[in-house]
Amino acid sequence: MQDQSLIFGLALATFAIAIAALLVMRIRVAARKKSPERSAFVETHGGPPRENRPGTEH
DSSP states (O other), X not given: OHHHHHHHHHHHHHHHHHHHHHHHXXXXXXXXXXXXXXXXXXXXXXXXXXXXXXXXXX
């Protein structure tokens, strides 16, 4: 019974450490960008499609 509780506790501790590390990295990225937004991809992409390069028409 002791081994099972040790393994369970280790698994929970691992998940807690991983979640804490993810939160810290997320906070560091937001601070570096000086913006809490998740990503700039949506703001800078999604416009009209570009014209085809010459010679690539099919």
